[in-house]
Amino acid sequence: MSRIESTTFRxxxxxxxTVGAYGTAFGAAAVANGFSVLQACLLSLLTFSGASxxxxxxxxxxxxxxxSGIATAxxxxxxxxxxxxxxxxxxxxxxxxxxxxxxVTIDESTAVALGQExxxxxxxxxxxxxxxxxxxxxxxxFTVAGALGAQAMGDIRAWGLDSAVPAAFLGLVWPRLVxxxxxxxxxxCVVFALAMxxxxxxxxxxxxxxxxxIAVGLRT
Amino acid sequence: MNAFWVATFGTSxxxxxxxxxxxxxxxxxxxxxxxQAINALIPIALLSALVAVQTFTEKSKxxxxxxxxxxxxxxxxxxxxxxxxxVVISAAVSSAAIYNWF
Numbered sequence: 001m002s003r004i005e006s007t008t009f010r011x012x013x014x015x016x017x018t019v020g021a022y023g024t025a026f027g028a029a030a031v032a033n034g035f036s037v038l039q040a041c042l043l044s045l046l047t048f049s050g051a052s053x054x055x056x057x058x059x060x061x062x063x064x065x066x067x068s069g070i071a072t073a074x075x076x077x078x079x080x081x082x083x084x085x086x087x088x089x090x091x092x093x094x095x096x097x098x099x100x101x102x103x104v105t106i107d108e109s110t111a112v113a114l115g116q117e118x119x120x121x122x123x124x125x126x127x128x129x130x131x132x133x134x135x136x137x138x139x140x141x142f143t144v145a146g147a148l149g150a151q152a153m154g155d156i157r158a159w160g161l162d163s164a165v166p167a168a169f170l171g172l173v174w175p176r177l178v179x180x181x182x183x184x185x186x187x188x189c190v191v192f193a194l195a196m197x198x199x200x201x202x203x204x205x206x207x208x209x210x211x212x213x214i215a216v217g218l219r220t
Numbered sequence: 221m222n223a224f225w226v227a228t229f230g231t232s233x234x235x236x237x238x239x240x241x242x243x244x245x246x247x248x249x250x251x252x253x254x255x256q257a258i259n260a261l262i263p264i265a266l267l268s269a270l271v272a273v274q275t276f277t278e279k280s281k282x283x284x285x286x287x288x289x290x291x292x293x294x295x296x297x298x299x300x301x302x303x304x305x306x307v308v309i310s311a312a313v314s315s316a317a318i319y320n321w322f
Contacts, residue, residue, distance in 0.1 A: 018303075025308045039228045046232035051263060056231045058270045063279055066226035073227075074234040076266055082259050084242020085249070102240040157319050160312030163290025166274035167311030170291060173267035174298045176260070185261060186268040193269035197277045206269040213265035217258030 008116050008123045012130035019050075019108050020138020025168050026053055027146025032161040033061025037147040044143040048136060049106055051076045051172055058165060059203045068203025075210045083110040090124055104132025185216055286322075290315030 023044060030040035035057055043053045052073035059069035084105045090113070093101050109132035116123040153159045177183050189209040196205035275291045276282055294311035302310070 022304055022308075025305070035224055035228070039224055042228050043232065046229075047235040049235050051267065052231060052235055055266065055270060056227050058274055060224060060227055062273050062277060066223040066230060069223075069227040070230040070234060072266060072270075073231040074238065076263055077235045077238045079259050079263065080235070081238040081242035082255075084239050085245055085247050088243040089247055091243075098243055099240065102243050103236060105239045105242065157286070158316060160286075160290055160314070160316030160319070163275075163287045163294075163315030164308050164312040166271045166287065166291045167294035167308050168304075169267050169271045169274065170294050171298065171304045171307045173264060173271065176264050176267075182261075182264055185264050189265045189268040190272040193272045194276055194282060197273060197282060198280055202280055206266060206273055209265040209269040210262050213261035214258050217254055217261045220254070220257050 005123070005126065008112075008119065008127045009130060011112050011115060012127055012134055015108050015112055015131055016134025016138055019135050021142050022050065022168075023139040023142030024146035024149070025164055026050065026057075026139075027143040027148070028150035028161055029054065029146075029165045029168065030057045030143075031147050031150035032156040033057040033165065035060070037144075037151055040147040041140070041143055044140045047073070047077075048103060048139070049077055049080055050139075051107075054165070054168055054172070055206075058169065059206060061165070062202050064203025064206075065201070068201070068207060071207050072203065075207065079107075080105050083107075086110065087113060087128060090121055091128065101128075101132075104129075104136055106132070106135065108132075108135050181216065181220070185213065188212060286315045286318035289318045 026044065027040050030043065031037060043056070047053050055076050056069040056073040059072050060066065084102060087101070087105055087110060091101050109128050112131040113124045113128035116127040150156060150161060153161070156162055173186060177186055189212055192209055192212060193205040196208065200208070271291065275287050276284065290311040293314040294307045297307045297310050
């Protein structure tokens with residue numbers, strides 16, 4: 001293996017394992033929020049997008065409808081579509097391979113691929129596939145472990161799992177708060193969602209904040 | 221089919237449709253800076269709202285309980301640049317401690 005390939009390989013593997021291990025938190029949180037072990041595993045296999053998965057279990061766990069959960073998760077999934085737009089011209093795959101590529105198009109596979117840009121397009125493709133498959137493998141493996149673990153616990157509050165979910169959301173949003181505008185938006189959405197909670201049906205206060213994001217985005 | 225099954229499959233179908241659509245549209249459609257900006261801001265808005273709702277509400281009522289301690293500890297961990305698993309586990313441990321002792 002050439003030096004270039006081994007760097008790409010190392011990047012991909014370390015990201016795959018670390019991110020995949022978060023699957024434990026997802027599996028546990030899904031069960032804590034009323035999903036079955038099977039549903040938790042299906043979400044990791046089929047949805048395969050951490051933020052969307054946490055969102056749908058978060059909304060239903062808070063008493064929201066299936067529709068609110070799906071809508072929130074889907075709004076978070078829009079960015080995977082944009083990653084697809086970026087990756088497609090570089091992957092140059094068709095048919096079944098394109099379907100597989102689409103399924104593993106997530107934050108991490110795109111990020112590692114773009115991180116290999118200086119090493120050329122071949123390294124980008126390797127980074128994408130290695131990270132995509134690597135995260136898929138570990139994410140699903142750890143989801144099963146987390147879901148089974150949570151199922152064995154009984155009262156999830158006694159184990160702090162009801163706090164693990166918002167803590168996971170906080171961990172997901174934290175690195176995205178780069179500018180003062182990002183932080184102001186985050187605080188604004190916290191205040192808005194809480195103020196609307198007693199008024200709107202569960203789930204809607206969360207989805208509604210997407211419109212705040214669109215309004216802020218259009219003004220910049 | 222109950223709400224949890226509908227949510228499981230509905231989320232999965234749309235998640236894949238979004239990914240696959242991205243692979244099939246020309247790149248220039250999404251090169252507009254405002255589209256890029258909105259794409260970066262929507263996750264911030266939704267995730268922040270989810271943190272708030274999951275921490276401070278129960279059945280459409282605002283409350284402060286053991287979860288506040290957990291999420292507070294998570295925030296301290298993030299300020300100290302702790303890795304994600306440490307953030308989640310420290311939140312769970314402190315929340316469980318408060319819940320079990322009071």
